[in-house]
Each structure stands twice: as C-alpha cells, then as structure tokens.
Amino acid sequence: MRPGLILACLLGASALPADAQAAHYVVDIADMAFGPAPARLVVGDTIEWKNSDIFRHTATARDGQFDLDLRPGGRAAVTLSKAGAVQVYCRFHPNMTMRLMVVAMGKG
C-alpha cells in the first residue's frame, strides 16, 4: 500500500476520484520553503499545498499546468494529469522551488 493512501483516508476519501489507486498528498509550506515532494507520484494523484507561512505564496508549474494562489493559512490542490517532471516555484519568491516526478498509471 502506498503511504499516500493512508493520508487519503484520513483526509476523507469521499472527495477523491473513484480510482482506488489515486492518492492525496499534502505539501506544507513554512519559513519560506516548500516541504519535501512526495516520492512516488502517479498520474491521477492529487497534491495539496498548505500554506503554514506568514507570507502569501503560490505553487506555480513552470510549464503552465497549474498556478495556485496560497494566502497565509490557505490550501489548494491540483490533480496531476500527465507524466513527467514538473518544476514548481513561487511566483512571489522565485527562490522557493520544488520538483515533482510523475509517472504514468500502472508504472507505480
């Protein structure tokens, strides 16, 4: 069982897609940094960014897939729709970066 599934159950599985394999991950933002990227991401998984910082941030994909605005205390999620590497940064603070590695379904 992938660790994300446990988290998915805790967060309320009813809100998740019907695909039983899809996992929901939470990445915390604190002290001007993204928390670690989930290790095994599969297309269909959901990532939620939770802004625990005192500053407003964004989680923005360099390739334009998503651009989430995160006010202090705010959270926002995206469902990963394609395989590949995704470079994520904060538009307000470009020194904040993280990298997601997403694999196609069935390869996990």
Added chain:
Amino acid sequence: MITRMISRAAFAALLLLPGAALAQAQKPDDAQIAHIAYTAGALDIAAAKQAMAKASNPDVRAFAQEMARDHQAVNDKALALVKKLNVTPQDNSTSQALSKDAAAHLARLGALSGAAYDRAYVQNEVAFHKTVNGALQDTLIPSARNGELKALLRTGLALFQGHQEHAEHIARTLGQ
C-alpha cells in the same frame, strides 16, 4: 546609479569597516539588530506605498503590493517577538543611515514618472535587497544572540533573497 552605489557603500561601511567609532554598529546587540531589521522592512514598505501610487506597469504594481504585504507580515512577527522577549528595539547609526538614505531615494524617485519611475523603483529594489541580504548574512545573523531572533532573521534573509530574485526578473522584462 551613483546614489545607489553611495548608499550601498555607506551601509557596508557602517556594518563592516573597523574603527572605534563604528565598533557598536559593527557588532550590534539584539536590541539594535531588531531595530535595523524592522527599519529595513519599514523603509521598503514606504517605497512600496510610493510605487503603488506611482507605478504604471502592472507587474511593478503587483511587486510593490507584494513588498508591502511581505514586509508588513515579517515586521508584525518581529514586533510580537521583541514584545515576548521584553526587548526594546534600540535606534542606532545603521538604522539612521538606512533611513536617511531611503528618504533621499524616495525624493529622487518621487520626481520621476511613467516607465522611468518603474525602472528606477525596480532597480532600487534590487540594490536595496542586495544590500540588506549582505548585512543579514555577514553581520546581523551571526551577531544575533537570541535563537528565536536568529531564526526570524534567517526567514527574513530567505524572504529578501526571494524579493531580490523577483525584482531582478522584473528588471529584465522592463529593459534598461
């Protein structure tokens, strides 16, 4: 350009150069460090407010709003921390030099308008954040004694570095 260089040199001299008269500024205590960091934030908020009123480019206006928002957030946290630690921020020659310099910049920028203002504001933001980053890294963070103050200054450094990168990015899009 010339004023920018002078301001950087003046700030660097106050923080880094040896000499008995500068000994206090060279090794500031926590009350002085808190004052310097708070002053730097307040000055950037003042510059941002001017930019919110004067800037014409939407990216520059958004950047100014970001500066006001972020520096207010970190200064609010700094105020809460000094209150908790029962430290009264102490005015000092570095804070005074920063303030004097920033007042001159505000007046200079105030005389500009349109694209010339936008470019000058953003260039000044790059220089200001670079200067404060140097001071945080070389003097303020190593000199801070209280762990919580040191941690807040480290967050402040990451914030200022982020702002510097953002300002440099906007400066490139505006051209010279």
